[in-house]
Amino acid sequence: MTHDPRTEPNAVSLADTAGTAPDMSWFAWGDPAEAKELEPGLRDLISQVLRARTEDMPPVAEADVVLPASRLDSGLLKAFTELLGAEHVLVDDAARLIHSGGKSTQDLLARRAGQASPAPDAVLYPADHDEVGRLLELCSAERVAVVPFGGGTSVVGGVSPLDGGFQAVVTLDLRRLNRLVSLDTTSLTAVLGAGVRTPHAEAMLAEHGLTLGHMPQSYEYATIGGYAATRSSGQASAGYGRFEDMVVGLRVATPRGTLDAGGPPASAAGPDLRRLLVGSEGTLGVITEVAVRVRPVPERVVDEAWSFPDYASGVDALRALAQSDTRPTMARLSDETETFVNAAIGGREAVPGCQAVLGFEGTDAEVGARAAVVRKVMEAAGGTALGPDPVAHWRETRFHAPYLRDTLLSAGILAETLETAASWSDLLPLYAAVVGALTGALEDDESGAVVQCHISHTYATGASLYFTVATGAGTDPAARWDRAKRAASDAIVANRGTITHHHAVGTDHRPWMAAELGPLGGEVLRAVKSALDPHGVLNPGKLIPEA
Numbered sequence: 001m002t003h004d005p006r007t008e009p010n011a012v013s014l015a016d017t018a019g020t021a022p023d024m025s026w027f028a029w030g031d032p033a034e035a036k037e038l039e040p041g042l043r044d045l046i047s048q049v050l051r052a053r054t055e056d057m058p059p060v061a062e063a064d065v066v067l068p069a070s071r072l073d074s075g076l077l078k079a080f081t082e083l084l085g086a087e088h089v090l091v092d093d094a095a096r097l098i099h100s101g102g103k104s105t106q107d108l109l110a111r112r113a114g115q116a117s118p119a120p121d122a123v124l125y126p127a128d129h130d131e132v133g134r135l136l137e138l139c140s141a142e143r144v145a146v147v148p149f150g151g152g153t154s155v156v157g158g159v160s161p162l163d164g165g166f167q168a169v170v171t172l173d174l175r176r177l178n179r180l181v182s183l184d185t186t187s188l189t190a191v192l193g194a195g196v197r198t199p200h201a202e203a204m205l206a207e208h209g210l211t212l213g214h215m216p217q218s219y220e221y222a223t224i225g226g227y228a229a230t231r232s233s234g235q236a237s238a239g240y241g242r243f244e245d246m247v248v249g250l251r252v253a254t255p256r257g258t259l260d261a262g263g264p265p266a267s268a269a270g271p272d273l274r275r276l277l278v279g280s281e282g283t284l285g286v287i288t289e290v291a292v293r294v295r296p297v298p299e300r301v302v303d304e305a306w307s308f309p310d311y312a313s314g315v316d317a318l319r320a321l322a323q324s325d326t327r328p329t330m331a332r333l334s335d336e337t338e339t340f341v342n343a344a345i346g347g348r349e350a351v352p353g354c355q356a357v358l359g360f361e362g363t364d365a366e367v368g369a370r371a372a373v374v375r376k377v378m379e380a381a382g383g384t385a386l387g388p389d390p391v392a393h394w395r396e397t398r399f400h401a402p403y404l405r406d407t408l409l410s411a412g413i414l415a416e417t418l419e420t421a422a423s424w425s426d427l428l429p430l431y432a433a434v435v436g437a438l439t440g441a442l443e444d445d446e447s448g449a450v451v452q453c454h455i456s457h458t459y460a461t462g463a464s465l466y467f468t469v470a471t472g473a474g475t476d477p478a479a480r481w482d483r484a485k486r487a488a489s490d491a492i493v494a495n496r497g498t499i500t501h502h503h504a505v506g507t508d509h510r511p512w513m514a515a516e517l518g519p520l521g522g523e524v525l526r527a528v529k530s531a532l533d534p535h536g537v538l539n540p541g542k543l544i545p546e547a
């Protein structure tokens with residue numbers, strides 16, 4: 001991404017604002033105080049439904065977590081300290097523990113049981129692009145593995161500090177790259193530091209009446225660089241697009257130097273390098289700045305829920321919307337099981353069939369008209385309008401689910417998610433295959449399983465499927481989930497789904513990447529990596545399939 005002087009007259013430079021939320025808990029999502037204990041009656045009911053004997057699974061005390069000793073030798077420590085300053089090179093156990101992995105259920109199970117291995121040998125906090133560049137040159141020369149770390153919300157092992165066989169591994173926490181670098185109010189673009197978390201980005205943009213409109217469930221902690229590195233998708237993707245659609249340009253530090261990609265609104269100058277770097281998950285370089293498209297803060301939000309007799313008719317309705325010119329900003333459709341479970345959790349009477357929630361954001365003048373056109377499409381597809389209340393309930397509770405997962409884990413119940421996407425023609429067979437694979441892998445003497453699903457991202461040619469699974473933890477919860485995840489991933493690949501729609505690849509989806517890319521596709525990625533990262537120090541063991 002180039003800093004074009006032609007945009008300078010409109011560029012607004014802001015002071016370096018801290019804006020960083022506190023670290024998340026080492027064993028849970030966010031602030032563990034938010035994960036309330038499960039009421040005994042509710043726990044009995046869930047155990048009965050799951051046919052599981054549940055036992056408490058409290059986390060060990062932090063002092064009892066086993067961390068491998070730091071392997072950083074005095075020469076490396078001195079070199080990092082000279083580069084960043086001593087206060088930005090941490091080798092203490094508390095910093096290494098928080099950076100020992102992401103937030104998948106497997107990550108949480110391991111840490112709750114007292115295992116934080118692997119852990120980074122040091123956590124480094126560079127201040128800007130140049131420091132990141134110099135660190136990468138040093139790590140490449142010294143053969144030290146580097147793991148970029150944004151918010152650490154990866155659920156696929158993306159931030160696991162694997163050393164790739166090198167002498168040491170360091171985690172690069174990018175929180176100090178936290179500025180709104182520039183804002184072009186004519187072109188409606190903003191350049192944001194990679195370490196900016198979403199609430200901070202939105203607060204800085206709101207001062208100018210602007211918004212990014214990217215709201216994944218992890219938005220409180222996830223960062224701009226992390227979104228670009230993983231091709232994230234937010235809850236209002238129908239209107240605002242996926243994060244990659246918002247990215248206008250990128251500045252990336254690599255062991256070989258700086259790569260600037262993108263800038264102009266469109267180009268025919270060969271393959272789009274911006275697209276190559278978006279989704280590269282820290283394996284090709286460290287994203288330090290992202291230029292994004294921004295929009296005016298919506299004047300009005302209109303919500304409407306709908307019910308459909310069954311999932312198939314709801315899917316048809318969402319397809320009709322996605323293929324029409326007039327679309328909502330947010331569209332989600334729960335299957336029968338999720339519709340029932342959501343109503344039960346919310347203490348509401350369940351509507352029969354499936355529930356869809358739609359949201360419209362925009363100007364006063366256009367939102368109502370758009371909602372009216374969409375209403376006709378929903379009615380023609382057999383939907384019954386339920387009014388705005390169910391959507392209001394979803395909006396109130398939508399960011400609480402990660403805390404519920406922690407509550408359930410402490411009570412001996414696994415609740416985990418996985419996702420995929422496919423064309424409209426393949427969607428329902430894929431849905432049935434994944435539900436079958438998960439229940440087949442999990443239903444046993446130890447427990448039954450509840451598998452529910454929703455569509456939350458729609459496109460003209462297809463949609464995503466997001467599965468939530470609840471099952472008793474059993475005697476070996478990690479092995480139990482591993483079995484289920486493998487069965488689901490095999491079913492996804494066999495039924496023409498993508499191995500991931502928005503969670504990214506990391507370590508967990510890597511075994512299925514050869515099937516996703518084909519042999520030549522894998523070779524292309526390996527060739528690009530060896531051009532940018534000749535010694536392979538960047539995020540080893542992630543994303544790129546082995547030869």
Ligand SMILES: Cc1cc2nc3c(=O)[nH]c(=O)nc-3n(C[C@H](O)[C@H](O)[C@H](O)COP(=O)(O)OP(=O)(O)OC[C@H]3O[C@@H](n4cnc5c(N)ncnc54)[C@H](O)[C@@H]3O)c2cc1C
Binds near residue numbers: 215231
């Ligand atoms: C409860 C929960 C809900 C979630 N909901 C959603 C959702 O709705 N939509 C969605 O898309 N995802 C979701 N996720 C997944 C996750 O939040 C996203 O993948 C997010 O984009 C990660 O951002 P992060 O800043 O936390 O990145 P991290 O977790 O820190 O890193 C993710 C990957 O990107 C790399 N990386 C990070 N920053 C950089 C950088 N600056 N340069 C190069 N590489 C980098 C890391 O090395 C790693 O491989 C959810 C996760 C959780 C735990």
